[in-house]
Every structure is written in structure tokens, then in C-alpha cells.
Amino acid sequence: MSLDNHSVGIVAPRRFCCDAPIPLKGGGQLPSFELVFETYGTLNAARSNAVLVCHALSGSHHVAGVYADTPYSEGWWDNLVGPGKPLDTEKFFVVGVNNLGGCHGSTGPLSPNPETGRRYGADFPLITVEDWVLAQSRLADHLGIDTWAAVIGGSLGGMQAIAWSLRFPERIRHAIAIASAPNLSAQNIAFNEVARQAILSDPDFYGGHYASRGIVPTRGLRLARMIGHITYLSDDQMNEKFGRELRGGEPSFSYDIDFEIESYLRHQGDKFAGFFDANTYLLATKALDYFDPADACDGDLARALRPARASFLVVSFTTDWRFSPARSREIVFALTQNRRRVAYAEIDCAAGHDSFLLDDAHYHAVLRAYLENIKT
């Protein structure tokens, strides 16, 4: 396997065990929890160069680099994070963390419930974006990071950056929210609900206790991912990539795979169902649905963002219809009303919501420019 010179190279996850209970926004608490995380670069003596990368729905702590002896194991934001890359690990100490309720090693529905000794499954509590931020703050304490130079994320990750600026205004100097939104629209929630129903109605779901039976609700997960994928791409890009191409050249006049797009969606669904946990998917889509900082302020986002002290970079993509530029502008104008520092770039990129994961030259130039100006 060949690594480019700008890769962080071989990495290994670490584990943080928090023995203090964590109260949850939805009520109740977890008596203790564990988070898996990775770090890249070096924390400077002043501890002023730490950047937290927050993952979206299906991401993880594995942001950059590769695992030893594992082909194709590049982190999900490897094109952004590394020495000389826009989020430069020669300047910054970058932290990636798998969120609470996740399925990549952090405490979640697949973990044993200390009260029963069996896996939590459906008994794992619903977790909110604010709970994730609180758990991340415990990790920051553990790593000796008092203040993040920046918290950055795309989509649901951007919501965590916003939530950080509100929950811990003094602990975050810059918030970078990419392809994000101040809350989900009814249409967004509708897509999430279809995805959830796909999982909940899978006969292999067993009320969320499939794992203790050694079963995976594969069909539900596949469908959930397929519908998600449709919303992550733009109409134009899907047409450009797949058009009406037929796999076999001729229509089969059956329900087998005819169109390339069918093949692509099934492939994405299968891949996802092979590694992702259904309960985590349910929980994370609910976290998305419930995120709404303005709710506590009668829907007044500007009032909700008043506690924020961070400088913001907000980025959106013209073809993103899942989290459209108009949603990012709501964040921007709520910040300008509070006279907070904010820069906003609307990137011309054909790839829809997924653009935030790509290495579009202008997009990366914008991130690089902003990150270069952050003092450490």
C-alpha cells in the first residue's frame, strides 16, 4: 500500500474511560462510558492547537491515516487531515472521536448494559447532539485540552460544532460548520423517518434486541442507507454518474438489477449493513431530528446563538438539497445579528450533500485559508 507524503500514516485508536456519570438531555444518565478516539499531530506546550473533528451520521473516530496491515483503511476525512493538508497536522493536534451511542467502539447499543450484563440493544437511551458535546468535553478534559482552537464538522458534525459554541462558549475559539443546518426541515425528518421505519419494520429487528440473538436487520439497514444515499447526491450528479445506463445493456423486464443506479444503491446498502449497527442508526437520526438550539428561544435562532463567543466559518454547497445553502445562511445571519465574527462561503460543487467529504479544490482552499489564520 502506498501512502502519499501528506498522510498521517499508520494510526491506532485509543480508548477513554469516563467513570463519572453523564446526564442525558432526554432524561436519565449513563453511569459511566467509554469513547474511542484517534489523534494526529502533537499537542503544543500551550495546549492551544487542538482541533476536534466531529463525525456525521455514519462516520467514526477514524478521521485520517490508515490501520497497519489493513488495505483501504483510510480515514473518512483523510483528504483534509494530514501534514501539509488543509487541516495541517504539523500545526494542529487533531482529535477524532466516535460519539456516544456509536458502533465503532464507543459505548453504545452494542455495549454490555452493566445492569443486565447483556447488550443494551434497544435499551440504550436516546442521545442528543448536546450529550455528544458533553461527552466530548470529558475527553477534552482527559487530554488536558481546556480550549479547542477549532471544532469542525460537516452535516451532523457541523451541528456539534454549533452546539459546542453554545454549551462551552469559552472552550472553543473557532466553530467550522460545513453543509450543516440550524435544525432539520420537515422533509429532512421525513427522510429520517422512512429510514427508521425500514429498520423498525425489518422482522430481524426484534424490537432492537437482534444483537443478543446474533442477528442483524440487514434489509432494514440496507434500505435506510439507500434512501440516505439518494439525498446525499444531487440529481445532476446522479444523472451524470449513472444516467439511465443499463448494467446488461438490455432491459431484463424483471425486478433484477437493470439500471446502474440500482446497482450502486444496493452496493452502498450492502456495504453499510455489513458494518453499521441498526440501533446506532436509529439513535443518530433521532439526534439529528431533535437538534434545534432555537427551540428553547421560541424559534429565535439569533437569540439562541447569543451565548456563542467563537468565530465561525460556515460553508455550504450549491447543489446540496438535503442541507441547502439557505439553511447555512440562517446560521450566518443569526450570527451577524449577534455581531459574532463569521465568514460564509457557498461552494459551487456538483456533488450535493456529500460534497463536504470531497476534495474540491476551491472548498479545500477555503478551509485551508481559514485554518491557516487560526492562531495557536
Next chain:
Amino acid sequence: MTPIRPRGTPPRPLTPKERERFDFAVIADWIPVGRHVLDLGCGDGRLLGYLSETRSITGYGVEIDHESVLRCIRNGIDVIQIDIEGGLSGFEDGSFSHAIISQALQAMHSTERILGEMLRVADEAIVSFPNFAYRVNRAAIAAGHMPVSEDLPYEWYDTPNVRFFTIVDFEALCAKLGIAIRERLAFDVYGQPVTDDPNLNGSLAFYRLGRP
């Protein structure tokens, strides 16, 4: 305002760099220290940078061009990438002390709307533009050509400008829109203030506008 050249220097047209500094200085002169401003069509954000250094202002630039937005971010300017032609609806009434449009109004289509929006979001609007009726431009037209001059430096086929207007025209529009002209300055290409027939002798015009 600080003179650009020491007295007694033989007059020569200002270089583009001097002209920019001159433009900035005129605008800065109209903005008291510590105000909150909005710069429309802010380019690479240099004017905001200058105002923040010399006047300790806060505020935002608005720009549509991708490369300019990138340069703003590089320059540490709080730029917001939106299309001014669509209005400024994201900004609250009276949220700025000054809304500035420096030599960019002539490149916008929705002139009336933009002027109205500037005075909605700010207490005062500062507008600068090249005067199309400047004598050099008139001479070019008289000779049968579209003018190309220091303040209108583009050939007709590659100009970003879409509205060509004069000092007289602009003031008529202000009257029509009920906009109060609080102060006007006109300068020739040497950077000298013009009081005698500015519509003929002024190459660049600056206005401080308000609601009556």
C-alpha cells in the same frame, strides 16, 4: 483627509494603488471610530481591512465572486458570500451604522433595490462611483468611442459594469427615491477635489446618503 501627495508635486494621474488608497481615505473620513459597517461588493476585503486598522470598525463584507471570497478569508475578513442583487434580507433593519458600496454600484443591475436596502440595514450609506460624464469620457464619446479612463478602465466588451450613470443622474435617482444626500465629494484623476461643475470635472464621486 491626508493629502496623497505633498503640495507642490507636479500633477499626474494617481496610480491605481494611490487611487485605491485615496478612495479608502475618503470613505474612512466619513466613518467615526468603532462603528459597525457593511461593505457591499467587498472584493478581497482590503477596504474593510483598512477601516478596521484606521477606524477600529467591526463588520462584514458581502461578495459573490468565489475567488474574492477566498481572498477575503485569507485576509481574515468576515465575508459573507451572497448575491446582493437578491437584496439583503438576512440583515436586520438598522443593524449597521454604515453600508458602503465602493465603486461597485455600477456593476449591479438592481440599483434602486440596493440603495433602498443599504438605507434599511444601515443609518447611513456611502456610495462611490465613476462619473460617466467626466470630461475625458465625454471626449471619448464625442470622438465616437466608449470611454476607457482611469476610473472606467475597461473596454466595452469586457467591462463588469452594467449601469453607466453620471453625478447628475445619480442625484436625480436619489431625489426620486427620497434619499437625502448628506454630503458629496468629487475628485479628478489627480486626486484633487472638484467644486466647479463636478459633473464635467469630476472623475470619481463619493456620497454620504441618509434617510430624510
